[in-house]
Amino acid sequence: MLNEELENENNLELDAQLEGEETIHEISSVSGLYENWFLDYASYVILERAVPALEDGFKPVQRRIMHAMKEMDDGRFNKVANVIGQTMQYHPHGDASIGDAIVNLGQKDLLIETQGNWGDVRTGDSAAAPRYIEARLTKFALDVVFNGQTTEWQLSYDGRKNEPVTLPVKFPLLLAQGVEGIAVGLSTKIMPHNFRELIKGSIDVLKGRKTTLLPDFPTGGLADFTNYNGGGRGGKIRLRATIEKIDKSLLIIRDVPYGTTTTALMDSIVKASENNKIKIKKVVDNTAAEVEIQVHIPPGISPDLTIDALYAFTDCEVSISPNTCVIIEDKPRFLNVDELLRLSTTKTVRLLERELEIRMGELEDKWHNSSLEKIFIENRIYRDIEECETWEAVLEAIDKGLEPHKPLLRREVTQDDIVRLTEIKIKRISKFDSFKADEFIKKLEDEMAEVADNLANLVRYAISYFEGLLAKYGKGKERKTQIRTFDVVSAQKVAVANQKLYVNRKDGFVGYGLKKDEFVCDCSDMDDIIAIRKDGKFMVSKISDKIFMGKDIIHVGVYNKNDEHMVYNMIYVDGKTGISFAKRFAVTSITRDKEYDLTKGEKNSKVVYLTANPNSESELVSITLQPASTARVKQFDFDFAELLIKGKGSQGNIVTKHPIKKVVQKALGESTRGGREIYYDEVIGRLNTENRGRYLGSFNTDDSILVIFKDGSYELTSFELSNHYDVPNIEVIHKFSPELVVSAVYTEGETKVTYVKRFVVETSTMGKRFAFIPETKGSKLLAASVHPEPKAEIKFQRDKKSDKETESLLLSDFIDVKGWRAMGNKLNYFKIFGVSIQKEEETEVVKPKTGTKIIKAIKVEPRIIQEQPASFFTGDHVVLEIDNLEPVLNLDVDNEQTGDLLKPVKPPKKQLNLF
Structure with missing residues (x-):
């Protein structure tokens, strides 16, 4: 701040000294110079290098390439090196940038017809050197891009040539080709769109209909445009390769997402395999005319899980953030693609109108000249000039001869018109055919009427123009990218088990680095781990090499969020009263690294029995009381099936008021939740248990x-x-x-x-x-x-x-x-x-409060379907012997918590077959 004040004071003193004197140079501060220079540079990059113009959809280098190729066009191919040389007359930035831009235009297969090795956007192979490849303008480019009469011209950078300010493109070219550019302080990323859909969209704009454009990528593949946001800022596109499952050991990738290549895709697969994210035997690239990348899977690995893993950990799925930024009136503007299409269509209508006006002017000139010539010859006005001695007299004689016929003309007769009549040769006069002249004039009048009608009905004419483009050039330009809605692939769920989980129960450490301690199970390095301690507290943490989760761990395992089928059966002793409680609970949601209490929270509470049951199995346990207890029956059975499955914070039901010596599992029960309710999402082609899509039924193990x-x-x-x-x-x-x-x-x-x-x-x-x-x-x-x-x-x-x-x-x-x-x-x-x-009848599931599922079919009387138990596999169980529990006082409990028992559902006499 001090430096700025001193600089300002010095400038004021200098200004005072120079006041009244002749100014030789203007004095500017260095900071101001840098600011101006940076703004000039930023403006130049935005307007002249990186961002396309709305009017024609070209960046300056692309526009100059097209102009140079039009000047060279003779219907034959030209060496790209020659095109580069011609373009350098207009673009002073070197041959490399021009060559790259030509290859980019040629690979889009719309404006430039190519010959030779132009590379491959799918594999990333580069084009051959410019001296080996050739190019010429396509018929589409010649029809749509150029018109010298409607082009605005400017001098080139050295003042020797004229170049177009913008080209009169009568097509939404910017949306068809797409563009990407990075300027100073902003960028643009417009996706390519389908040729046929753009034309149909322009027709819809002209008819006043709403348009919804979605990109179409030259590499094909699958795309989810759920969050596309019309191509505006903040949007997102998810792209996936098409993966075909041949058999249990082979997957084939049939295309690559836009913006990546087969080489990059294979590298990402190999990297994921090296990092133990996916398990594959080998990956082979057999790409030729079509993309074919073979992914070989080892025995025992699910191909469906491998597909999910490829989407989660490799470039088989990528995301693109569009940003529709264009130059309008020398300023960058952010739009969406539908606005861009509307502006482009409006511009095309104005260009068509201008072309019609020019054509009408040409026809009127031809009609006027033909009519004058006919009058001049038929009425033999040329004989009136035989006696004229001066040029002025000749012109005056002709004008006088035309005077009676001027009312028949559509505009005034000028001196240039009269001069043009004097230039008619005698041979032409002698062979003049009045009938042919009338026919020619009639033809001109018909065409003028047609042009006038088109001018009066511009929208109809523009629609006809676009329909003509579609019929002439639309064949073979069908959509390549399939529009889908993707599911969200959880990387944690599809990651392969690349680690082994160990636990030191006494010291309370868990991790995959404790290789000398007790082995628990296989896991991945992305899993969450749940650990339940002897004091009834538990915690869920991200797996790591070694993590402390509390001493005296009685259960540890991989935690799956929202898994309602993983049910824990537990008996604990309340530390305050000594009463033993039993509970069944599921842990469906938690905050990571937060400690939770499964007991009533009293000090000295202890867990005496705990099992983890992946399919909500119940069990029958034998409970032995302490010999010193006052209970008459010191051993009895307890059935967990009598308890409802509740949340982790529930208190549980009283088992006994007497101290327990040990609890032993006597028999494993059946699943109390029944089979899994499976739904089929017809949009993404996946199964789920979240009520999305069509209900398929309740599924058990087999x-x-x-x-x-x-x-x-x-x-x-x-x-x-x-x-x-x-x-x-x-x-x-x-x-x-x-x-x-x-x-x-x-x-x-x-x-x-x-x-x-x-x-x-x-x-x-x-x-x-x-x-x-x-x-x-x-x-x-x-x-x-x-x-x-x-x-x-x-x-x-x-x-x-x-x-x-x-x-x-x-x-x-x-x-x-x-x-x-x-x-x-x-x-x-x-x-x-x-x-x-007729398809199968649709069904819907109604879940009553008891938890029993009722299937209701359309037009069918609803009946109860008997629940069938499922048996997947059982989890670990822990038996704790408690020998040194002090006897507790006998307490009178008036209202013991018993919970609501599940009432068995009576099977119907006849099973209803809804399907």
Whole structure:
């Protein structure tokens, strides 16, 4: 601050001395100079290097390349080195930047037609040297980008050439190609969009409809645009590679996310494998015309979990943050893509209007000149100049001869018009054909009327223009990127078990570095660990090499958040009263590294029995009291099945008021939560237990899922939540039962005959597809269902002259259930256009307060389905012998907490088959 004050004082003194004297140089402070220089530099980078203009969608280097190529264009290919040299007349920044920009434009396959090795955006291979590759403008570029009559020109950097300020592009080119640039203080990142969708979007803008543009990437793949935010700031796109599961040991990656390459993708997979994030045998790149990266999986590793791990730990999934920034009137502006499309379409309409106005002017000039010529020759006005001796007299004579005919003209006759008449050659006059002249003028008048009509109906004309572009250039430009909604892959859940968990129970240390202590289980280095101590307190912490979690640990294991099926059965002694309580609880949510108390919180409380049960199993335990207790019965059984499963903070039910010597497990009970309620999310193709999507049913250990694919095959899968299902290729997905009948209608490829078949699934192999229709070329599954009373709607035509008809057919009456390999019965209709079969009835789950699940089917009387126990596996249990507990006073407890017992559900006389 002091330096600034001194500098200001010195400047004031200097100004006073120079006041009244002639100023030779202006005095500026150094800080001011740097500020001005930086602003000039920042403005230059923003306007001249990094950010594209809204008017044509080009950065300056791209615009100059296109202008140079138009000047060179003769229909033949030119060496890129030559194009670079021509462009340097307009772009003073070296050949390297120009060459990179040309390759970038050429790889987008829209404006530049290429010849030679131009590299590959999928693999990251670079293009050959400019002297080896060639380029020319595409027909699309010549039609859409250039028009010298509507172009605004400026001098080039050295003043020797004219270059366009912007090119008159009549297409949303910026959105079609996409662009990325980093300037000073801001950046732009606009995604490429589909050619056909942009044209249809422009038509929608002209018709006043709302547009919703989504990017389409040249590399294909899958994309989730849930948080796209219209391409504006703060948006996010999730991109995934398409991973195909060939079998249990092989995955194939069919494409790469936009912005990455096969080389980078393979490197990320190898790195994840080296860091023990995923387990693979090897990865092989067989990319040629199509991307093909093979990921080989070792035996015993789930391919579905591996797919999730690839998305979680490698470049198979990437995120992009768009930022639509463009230059409008020499200023950067932030928009969204729909606003950009609207502005681009409006600009195109104005350009089309300008072209029509220019064309109208040309036609009017031609009509005027042709009409004057016709009048001049037909009325032989040229003879009036034979006696004229001066040029002025000639002009005056012609003007006088035209005077009677001027009312027929559309504008005044100028001296230039008269001079033009004097230049008509005698040969032309002698061969003048009045009929042809009238025809030519009539043709001009028709075209003028058409142009005038287009000017009066600009929107209609613009729509016709865009439709013409779509018809002429839209073939083969279909969408490459599939629009999906992704699930959130938890890295913690898909990480492989790359560590071993150890515990020192006495000292209270847990971690994967305690290799001399007790082994607990395999885990990953991303897991959370739960540790329950003898005093009834527990804590959840992130696993590490060694962490202190409290002395006297009685249970330690991997903690899974929101796992309602992991139930702990516990008996503890209250330190204040000496009363023993039993409780069943689940730990579904916690704060990491926070200590929780499972007892009433009294000092000297102790846990005497604890088991962890991954599938909420109950158990029967034998309790032995201290010999010194006053109880008459010193040994009795206690059944945990009589307790409700509550939260971790519940007090529990009284077991006994007397001191306990030991508790021993007598028998392991069944799961009290029943099977898992599984839902299928048809948007992302995943299973869940969170009520998202269609309810499939309650699943126990041995249950499975039947998947019928649109290619005429079926597969039995487990109900693991990590399973992946290819939604577009699935016809039916349903809980499997041996009595389930599949009804299908298909066309045999060779004979083109349509068949109906009904069968039960006789195979039991899991994870393998079986084709139930002939595998001949052209065979096609038309429809399939597992509805018990399938009704097919058949659309057919008796002959070419007849109208299309629809007929209903009850398939259970048409054909009996046969083997899954049987051909079925012929469907004797004429030409069939479509078949649809009634799908299985939708169901919804109602959860009453008792916890028993009631399935309610649409149009079906609801009945109670008997709960079936599931048995996955049991957890560890700890038996603690308590020999030195002091006897406690006998207390009268008026209201012992007993809890509500689960009432058994009576099975119905007949099981209801809803599907």
